[in-house]
Amino acid sequence: MIRIGRGGRGTSRRTSWRDVAIGLALVLLGVVGAARWFDSTAQPVVILQTAGPFVAIGLLLLLVLTLLLRRWWMLAPVTVAVAVAAWISLPGWFARTAPDAKTDLTVMSVNLSFGMADADQVADAVRARSVDVIVATEITPDALASLEEAGLGRWFIEQVGETRPESYTGTMVFSRFPVTETTGDDPVDAHTPSLQPEVVVDVNGTPVRVKAVHVPAPLAGDTEQWRAALRALGTWRDRQDVDEAFVLAGDFNASQGHPAFRSVAAGLDDAHEVAGLGWVRTWPVVGHRMPPYVQLDHLLSRRLTVVEAGQTAVHGTDHAIVWAAYALPS
Template sequence: MTRSEVRPRWRWADLGIAAVLVVLAVVGAARWLDTTARPVIVLQTAGPFVAIGLLGLLVATAVLRRWWMLLPVTVAVVVAATIALPGWFAHTSPGAPRELTVMTINLYFGRADPDQVAEAVRAHSVDVLVATELTPEAELALDASGLDEWFIERAGEARPDSSDGTMVYSRFPITEVTGTDPVDAYTPSVQPEVIVDVSGTPVRVKAVHVTAPTHEGEQWRAGLRALATWRDRQGEQATVLVGDFNASQGHPAFRSLVEEGLEDAHRVAGLGWVRAWPFGGRRVPPYVQLDHLLTRGLSVIEAGQVAIHGTDHAIIWGAYSLPSR
């Protein structure tokens, strides 16, 4: 093969590498667009795939020896790494006493297996459970599975034939302080708010169920912004925001909520790419985390997830140490 015949082939290789790089860069850049456009909101959950794609492109570029294309690809990989790598390094306090364990589960219109929920609660010695999409039938099933004996108090409401019911269960005494807070105006779901008396230390727990962005984009973003305003009103009190945020680290409104003084348990635990949705036979495998445990004034000891039957959301849990008294 002559040199003149080889050159067009390499030009096509360079064009192919450049095209893939542009596509990945555009998808990756979507994470900085604060928008309610549905296609962009979906693309913003694809960050891990962008990072994997860029790594694959870097290897392919090196194997093909397209050295002049290696520089822009390497720059893109470095940018992706600065975003992704912090979530893989733990900043927990494993030596601190485990004083509070919080768990959340989206029951998927009450269809989640109640016995598996109860088993997860007992296995992790859960002190506070937030159950979203709770129906009256699901509440009865959870009680029959033993949660009525495990937890001593509850606050919230089960709602029939809808995804709007939410309940906070607690092993500690609680005082419900749910009111007409503006934070609850942007979602039809119940979002109970309680003060949990953890062995004499008050911890404010706010259950969260934000509207899905693919249904009501403006309401979804307004709900996340309202949670940020709620966060700012709490001062330095030990605080937990827990539930289904219908948002991930790829969404600017969610990052804005977390980055101003809150900690996401799974990022603090260094769990990296948490794939907690969608389960349950969906067309795509789980690839994103929509349920979160956000705290202030508590030290994360460990965190994790549990997949169960009947729901497309994995259980999310975190264990904490209380602030020094």
């Protein structure tokens, strides 16, 4: 009887530690996941906000572990947490595109990483998708020369913007359609050292505004500027005529996990999310020990129908190219 009693107490102690371990894991994942709702410029919070997919995966594994260990009383809170993660994540896995629609405009964005991206591969991606407009950030004079030598000088008839030597601040917009530059002295551009040219593209008689985006990275000491640049993009969106079709294209240095980015994207179509591509990862593609885990490059649009979207990795840059095909409003 005594041995049985001791065994029972030992089993009880082991059981309680399992419950505590599951509870601690749930709290940790919950705290990291909840960071997505805090509009903060504290760099640790900004970094944690990119971990949403890992939280979802962790919660799913925790649910499996809870079932295997038969910790039934812990099953309810873990299931609730998984349900919340699914509510956040699953919409991005279901396409809402119009694949049968005629493509009228294809827009691409590439961060050339101080002009080091492989120009031939960029040109190949442009031709493969019959790109009409490309936004190229971190473009240098040498990168422009390489792109033109690779054939983009013959592919595009319009160029707007500037290169910057040995800098990440140069940005250019190339177009196969006639464009009218409308950059001006827009207050949205005062919050980033990078150029963010703006054009109106004449797509066979239909105007589509394209705004290049290059938000500062949320590095230590720069998170206030990062937040201000995103807030300014939201202000830019609100200033546009409600009937005007437009695309915001470029390196936002922010993901859906950041409240600041979701504020910009509110009411707009994020092409890759609309395409149901799930966990899209555009950074860091090459040049880092860590694998790509977050989408920093986006194509946000209004009054355009997303036909399809995707991304392409090229050598020389740690950002993937992103592209989207659109149908004009009828």
